[in-house]
Amino acid sequence: MASDASTNEWETVIGLEIHAQLATRSKIFSGSATAYGASPNSHANLVDLGYPGVLPVLNGEAVRMAVKFGLAVDAEIAPRSVFARKNYFYPDLPKGYQISQFELPIVGKGRLDVVLEDGEHKRIGITRAHLEEDAGKSLHEGLGKLTGIDLNRAGTPLVEIVSEPDMRSAKEAVAYLKKVHTLVRYLEICDGNMQEGSFRCDANVSVRKRGASEFGTRAEIKNINSFRYVEKAINYEVGRQIDLLESGGKVVQETRLFDPDKGETRSMRSKEEANDYRYFPDPDLLPLEIDEAFIESVRKSLPELPDVKAARFCRDYGLSEYDAGVLTASRDLADYFEQTAASFTAAGPSTEHAKLTANWVSGALAAALNANNLEIGASKISALALAGLLRRIADDTISGKIAKDVFEEMWASGREADAIIDAQGLRQITDTGAIERAIDEVMARSPAQLADYRGGKDKLFGYFVGQVMKATGGKANPAQLNELLKKKLVG
Amino acid sequence: MLTKTLAELAQGLRAKNFSSVELTRALLQRIEASQSKLNSVISITADSAMAAAAVADGQIAAGNAKPLTGLPVLHKDIFCTAGVRTTCGSRMLENFVSPYDATVVAKLRAAGMIMLGKTNMDEFAMGSSNETSYFGPVKNPWNPALVPGGSSGGSAAAVAARLVPVATATDTGGSIRQPAALCGVTGIKPTYGRVSRYGMIAFASSLDQGGVIAATAEDAALVLNVIAGFDPRDSTSVDLPVPDYTATLAESVEGLRFGVIREFFDAGLEPAVERAVRDALAVYEKLGATLVDVDLPALPLSVPTYYVVAPAEASSNLARFDGVRFGYRCKDAVNLEDLYKRSRGEGFGAEVKRRIMTGTYVLSAGYYDAYYLKAQRVRQLIARDFARAFAEIDVLVGPTTPTPAFALGAKTSDPITMYLNDIYTIGANMAGLPALSIPCGFADELPVGLQLIGGHFSEARLLNVAHQYQLATDWHRRVPAGWAS
Numbered sequence: 004m005a006s007d008a009s010t011n012e013w014e015t016v017i018g019l020e021i022h023a024q025l026a027t028r029s030k031i032f033s034g035s036a037t038a039y040g041a042s043p044n045s046h047a048n049l050v051d052l053g054y055p056g057v058l059p060v061l062n063g064e065a066v067r068m069a070v071k072f073g074l075a076v077d078a079e080i081a082p083r084s085v086f087a088r089k090n091y092f093y094p095d096l097p098k099g100y101q102i103s104q105f106e107l108p109i110v111g112k113g114r115l116d117v118v119l120e121d122g123e124h125k126r127i128g129i130t131r132a133h134l135e136e137d138a139g140k141s142l143h144e145g146l147g148k149l150t151g152i153d154l155n156r157a158g159t160p161l162v163e164i165v166s167e168p169d170m171r172s173a174k175e176a177v178a179y180l181k182k183v184h185t186l187v188r189y190l191e192i193c194d195g196n197m198q199e200g201s202f203r204c205d206a207n208v209s210v211r212k213r214g215a216s217e218f219g220t221r222a223e224i225k226n227i228n229s230f231r232y233v234e235k236a237i238n239y240e241v242g243r244q245i246d247l248l249e250s251g252g253k254v255v256q257e258t259r260l261f262d263p264d265k266g267e268t269r270s271m272r273s274k275e276e277a278n279d280y281r282y283f284p285d286p287d288l289l290p291l292e293i294d295e296a297f298i299e300s301v302r303k304s305l306p307e308l309p310d311v312k313a314a315r316f317c318r319d320y321g322l323s324e325y326d327a328g329v330l331t332a333s334r335d336l337a338d339y340f341e342q343t344a345a346s347f348t349a350a351g352p353s354t355e356h357a358k359l360t361a362n363w364v365s366g367a368l369a370a371a372l373n374a375n376n377l378e379i380g381a382s383k384i385s386a387l388a389l390a391g392l393l394r395r396i397a398d399d400t401i402s403g404k405i406a407k408d409v410f411e412e413m414w415a416s417g418r419e420a421d422a423i424i425d426a427q428g429l430r431q432i433t434d435t436g437a438i439e440r441a442i443d444e445v446m447a448r449s450p451a452q453l454a455d456y457r458g459g460k461d462k463l464f465g466y467f468v469g470q471v472m473k474a475t476g477g478k479a480n481p482a483q484l485n486e487l488l489k490k491k492l493v494g
Numbered sequence: 495m496l497t498k499t500l501a502e503l504a505q506g507l508r509a510k511n512f513s514s515v516e517l518t519r520a521l522l523q524r525i526e527a528s529q530s531k532l533n534s535v536i537s538i539t540a541d542s543a544m545a546a547a548a549v550a551d552g553q554i555a556a557g558n559a560k561p562l563t564g565l566p567v568l569h570k571d572i573f574c575t576a577g578v579r580t581t582c583g584s585r586m587l588e589n590f591v592s593p594y595d596a597t598v599v600a601k602l603r604a605a606g607m608i609m610l611g612k613t614n615m616d617e618f619a620m621g622s623s624n625e626t627s628y629f630g631p632v633k634n635p636w637n638p639a640l641v642p643g644g645s646s647g648g649s650a651a652a653v654a655a656r657l658v659p660v661a662t663a664t665d666t667g668g669s670i671r672q673p674a675a676l677c678g679v680t681g682i683k684p685t686y687g688r689v690s691r692y693g694m695i696a697f698a699s700s701l702d703q704g705g706v707i708a709a710t711a712e713d714a715a716l717v718l719n720v721i722a723g724f725d726p727r728d729s730t731s732v733d734l735p736v737p738d739y740t741a742t743l744a745e746s747v748e749g750l751r752f753g754v755i756r757e758f759f760d761a762g763l764e765p766a767v768e769r770a771v772r773d774a775l776a777v778y779e780k781l782g783a784t785l786v787d788v789d790l791p792a793l794p795l796s797v798p799t800y801y802v803v804a805p806a807e808a809s810s811n812l813a814r815f816d817g818v819r820f821g822y823r824c825k826d827a828v829n830l831e832d833l834y835k836r837s838r839g840e841g842f843g844a845e846v847k848r849r850i851m852t853g854t855y856v857l858s859a860g861y862y863d864a865y866y867l868k869a870q871r872v873r874q875l876i877a878r879d880f881a882r883a884f885a886e887i888d889v890l891v892g893p894t895t896p897t898p899a900f901a902l903g904a905k906t907s908d909p910i911t912m913y914l915n916d917i918y919t920i921g922a923n924m925a926g927l928p929a930l931s932i933p934c935g936f937a938d939e940l941p942v943g944l945q946l947i948g949g950h951f952s953e954a955r956l957l958n959v960a961h962q963y964q965l966a967t968d969w970h971r972r973v974p975a976g977w978a979s
Contacts, residue, residue: 049594053814055587055821056574056596056693058728088810090857092834099813152818281857283866286700286807288729 013248014213015241016221017176017206018130018168021183022161023193024137024201025068031136031160032059032102039199043142043153051158053097058287061086065160066291068192069109069134070301072162075186075308076129078113080298084133086288090281094152095139103163105282108133109291110162115186116310117178118328127179128167135161156200162192168207168218173237177230180204181332185309189334197228204233208240210248219244220254224268227261236261240268312337320344320357329365335379340364342386347393359393367410383414392420402481405429433480435487438471441479442491445470456492467492496520497973500565500659500713507554507564514554514564518547518608521566525610525657531638534651536571536629537579538611546608553606562720563606568661570649571612572619573599573704574693582695583615583627583645586815586822586841596693597728598662598704598721605720613648613661617843618812619669619697621645622915625906626845633902634677635974636940640899643673643915649707650677655977660708660717664694666701667800668894668919671931674707675894675943678933680960680970681707682714685951686926687732689718690725696811698804699730701923710970711932711960715739718953734951742954743961748782750959751887757793758892758918758945766937771893774934774944777966778891778959788883788890792875796920797913799876802856802869803924808846809853815841848909877925884949889959893918894931894943922947930956933969941972 030037033050050057073080087105110132117125137159142151164183170176184202187193195202209221224240227233239261244254258277259268284290307315309331316327316337331337344360368389372382384392392409395401401409401424412423424430432438445467446453456463467488471479498506506512522540529535543566550564574580574592576599581587595603603609616626624632624647632647634640635655642651646663650673653661663670665683674681682705689704696702704721708714719740724733754775759768775785817823817837824836842850856865883890895915905912922929927947934944944963948956964970 052819054594054819055580055582055590055592055695055814058692058730060727060729090810090813092813092816094816094818094830097814097819099816100810279859281810281854281859281862283806283810283857283862286698286730287696 012213013210013241013245014215015171015173015237016168016209016211016218017170017173017237019164019166019170019176019180020205020207021164021166021180022137022203022205023164023183023187023195025065025160025162025192026194027062027064027068027160029062030158031062031065031134033158035158037159039201041155043151044155047139047154047157051097051154053099059102059285061288061291062160065134066109066293067301068160068190069132069162070293070298071190071192071305072132072164072187073110073113074298074302074305075190076110076113076115076132078129078132079111080293081107081109081111082293083107084109084291084293086134086285086291087282088285091278093138094150095141095154095157097139097154097157101136101138102285102288103135104133107290109293115179115182117175117182118324119175119178122324125169125175125178127169127175130165130167132162132164135163137161168209173234173241176206176237177234180233181230182309185332189306189309191306197230200228203228206233206237206240208237208244209254210241210244219248220256222254222256222268223258224261225258225271232261232263235263235266236268239266243268306334316340320361321354322357322361326361326365330361333379336364339379339382339386343390343393346387346390347397356393356397359397360390363389363393363410367407371410371414383417384410388413388419395420395424399431399433399480400424401429401431402477405431405477428476429478431480432475432478433483435483438475438479438484438487439491441471441474442467442484442488445474446491453492457494464488464492496524497656497978498659499709500562500716501710503565503659504561504716508559510554514547514550514608515544517564518543518566518610521658522610525652528652528655528657532633532635532651532655533630534614534632534642534648534655534657535568535611536581536583536614536648539578539609542578543608543610550606550608560606562602562716565607566610566658567602567607567717568610568613568649568652568658569599570615570646570661570663572615572664572695573662574695575599575609575612578609578612580612580695581629582619583617583629584842584846585628586838587820588628588822590821592693594693597690597725599693601720602662602717607720610658613646613652615648616645616669617846618695618808619645619664619666619702620808620845620849622668622672622912623900623902623905624648624673625902626843628843631902634899635977636678636899639901640940641676641902643676643895643899645669645673646681646707647673650674650679650681653677653679653707653709654974656709656973660706660713662704662717662721663707664697664702664704665919665923666697666703666804667923668916670705670707671894671919671929671943671945672916674931675933675945676899676941678941678969678972678974679707679709680711680714680930680932680964681705682711682718682930682953682956683922683928684718684722684953685732685928686923687730688722688928688951688953690721690723690728690731692725692727696807698807699811700807701800701804703923711930711957711964712740712743714930715743715957715961718957722953732951737954739954739957742958745958745962746782747778747959747962750783750889752778752783752785753788753883753887753890754785755793755890755892756787756789757791760794762896762914762917763893764897764937767893767895767897767942770935770937770942771944774963774967775891777963781962781966786887788887790876790879790883790921792872792879793921795872796876796924797917799869799872799924800916800920801852801913802865803873805849805853806857806866807853809850809857812842812846812850817841845909873924876921880921880925880927880947888948889955890947892945894945895919898937898940898942918945926950928953928956930960932960932963933972934963934967935969941969
């Protein structure tokens with residue numbers, strides 16, 4: 004594998020082709036349902052099966068969704084786009100051609116801004132996005148030497164989003180992919196489920212000497228179905244190409260498959276073996292004409308987009324760009340955050356409350372969701388309930404530390420924060436007299452430590468804090484305790 | 495009863511001169527008896543026809559019959575028919591039973607017509623002589639040594655021999671009009687988009703159009719009344735109201751401007767055919783029409799253009815016949831590629847394979863621009879020529895074919911000669927225009943067709959003009975020897 008030093012001489016160039024299944028109820032050219040997981044071929048009618056004489060009829064909802072995407076990436080919507088046939092033989096492609104768009108796609112040049120981990124902003128160009136139908140699936144399990152064909156997926160609408168070769172690292176590619184993933188779910192045009200293949204991507208990867216103006220020869224890595232695999236597959240491929248070039252070899256243009264088990268890519272077919280798809284306009288479908296009125300009606304239906312929302316979160320809630328980015332990664336998460344912050348106090352959220360909310364939503368809550376593999380919509384703690392907990396932190400009823408325990412209990416039992424605090428007597432002690440009494444007791448049974456402290460061992464302050472906390476069951480108000488303890492210890 | 499027109503049979507049924515069961519039984523017998531001589535049908539649906547006829551008689555008796563209830567029809571075997579074998583003239587679909595009705599079939603069924611069977615045709619509608627059919631050639635009723643034309647040769651021969659008054663047909667480059675001309679019957683190819691293509695097995699989707707072959711223009715109008723119209727299942731069908739095509743048949747042609755297409759009177763036109771056509775034009779002049787010579791300079795490019803566009807679309811349309819889900823499958827395939835190659839190699843005939851190869855070639859990388867794209871541009875030129883002509887004239891006229899019917903086997907060894915038989919008909923398909931062929935006389939005792947081409951959606955005018963000619967002449971009443979009773 005290429006060393007870091009050699010990697011620095013080379014620049015990686017990546018473009019992605021993302022296939023997002025559109026969340027229409029029926030298929031793009033037939034009335035069959037698009038539901039996932041049905042028994043094989045139960046959602047395949049004569050059109051999907053490519054029977055003699057049948058004809059495709061375009062699903063208007065798929066068009067609307069593609070336009071939504073186009074508007075969300077500031078792209079030009081083609082007033083006239085054309086469906087074309089991509090011809091090749093394969094058992095999961097019943098007609099012997101896939102209906103796609105070739106020369107005239109519905110969505111033209113657009114762009115998407117991503118924020119990288121180091122906070123750097125990067126603009127990724129979108130070359131085009133076009134509508135097409137998905138193919139069926141070949142099944143091998145339990146069929147011995149035979150191959151089964153399931154055409155339930157055949158004809159599911161896809162929008163293929165083609166980026167410019169603007170990404171320079173696997174991390175950038177993943178950031179872009181995640182951003183598109185966020186966007187399509189915001190727009191509610193794709194469920195984004197990568198395991199079920201609703202959202203998948205091919206990566207075009209090449210390397211060139213840093214400073215070179217020409218692109219290197221690229222390899223296309225097919226069908227990578229997780230964010231992690233995208234990063235792994237690209238990094239492997241970059242290493243492979245650099246090794247190849249440094250050992251005097253040449254990269255050949257080819258299609259490669261990523262093997263997640265071995266963590267490597269392997270050749271699937273070379274350019275010479277590539278199909279000549281013989282694209283031509285599909286005579287069964289009229290050119291798709293889209294007028295301004297339609298575009299405007301779609302524009303009106305657009306939700307607040309992630310970037311706009313994040314900017315608003317920064318402005319209105321005083322959140323950092325990073326926090327705002329995390330909280331707007333999904334529309335549901337952003338809604339959850341806003342609901343929590345809004346029900347915090349009757350007067351509406353203050354910046355301080357918003358920050359507290361942000362910390363809890365992206366901290367403890369996100370961790371609990373991750374640990375249980377849940378989406379925000381399935382959270383065991385509702386936005387209102389979390390607000391109830393945060394309110395008790397803000398009004399000093401409980402400390403942040405106790406709040407963590409209460410949170411766990413809420414998650415496990417589904418009970419409200421106040422009920423748990425009362426039942427377990429977790430209310431913070433803010434009565435000076437009570438705290439002083441506890442301090443006195445601790446001091447009385449720790450003469451040696453007291454002497455050492457007074458003799459200059461400042462570090463023992465923590466020991467006293469801990470002892471008093473222990474004595475109060477962790478309920479002493481930390482700020483008050485600090486203040487009182489300092490006074491008493493001095494003597 | 496047997497040689498009557500559809501309109502006459504409708505009257506007879508209504509007057510209860512005979513029942514639909516009697517009519518159906520008699521025609522089924524006539525078809526059966528004709529098979530050894532003409533081979534015009536691939537399937538005869540006797541049982542379902544008799545059952546449907548009994549139902550029709552009940553409706554007639556109950557007084558709730560529709561205009562075409564109980565009347566017979568044959569469908570070209572390119573139209574899918576639910577529960578009935580639909581072969582498209584190919585070994586590939588020899589045993590294919592369609593699970594659904596084509597829209598044309600469903601509409602005629604709903605209108606009460608009785609399907610007697612499916613007519614023979616060139617394989618996948620690729621041919622001009624009916625000799626490419628896997629089920630053997632159809633013979634021309636006027637002379638069994640001659641071809642009936644194609645690809646709707648079975649439909650044309652069946653109507654010519656009065657096996658049925660009307661049959662459905664399709665026309666991609668002349669497949670309704672050319673056999674109608676060669677068999678001495680009336681055939682109309684409507685405007686592209688006027689009749690639904692749903693369930694019509696596709697040959698060249700941008701050119702294919704379903705229509706009717708009938709003894710008379712009036713009969714064609716009766717059937718077109720039912721099958722024309724928008725179909726939500728065919729995106730290329732046009733959502734325009736359908737007029738009653740019989741309502742305007744009686745209009746006079748006086749004052750109409752007939753454009754005589756100069757390019758159609760070329761060196762290839764047989765003098766005897768030209769004579770018959772010129773005579774027909776004289777009839778129209780006598781009826782009060784004005785004849786004007788019209789130039790359509792791009793029209794001679796139709797044939798080469800067609801033989802790029804049509805095979806290109808066919809090569810893609812026929813890809814679905816892969817031996818996987820339906821149709822012919824080779825025996826003992828060793829792997830996927832073998833399955834594809836042998837199923838298609840054994841299932842398709844030579845002409846179909848020739849066109850698939852031609853089409854694949856013209857769409858291939860490096861050839862697409864030079865062939866397919868250029869052909870599309872020429873197609874626009876042809877359409878523009880027509881549009882210019884229709885700005886000044888009402889109907890374009892000329893011969894349907896350069897020659898009358900030719901001998902079986904005469905052109906099978908030379909595809910180009912065969913292709914040139916459609917030289918006058920392809921233009922209308924290129925421009926999506928409605929066109930019609932009516933019998934207008936004889937050349938060496940063989941029928942000659944007069945072709946009328948109209949502007950988009952002018953079917954009513956074409957049928958009117960044809961009907962007026964048929965009121966003035968009796969060529970359409972001539973029945974070949976041996977089939978007159």
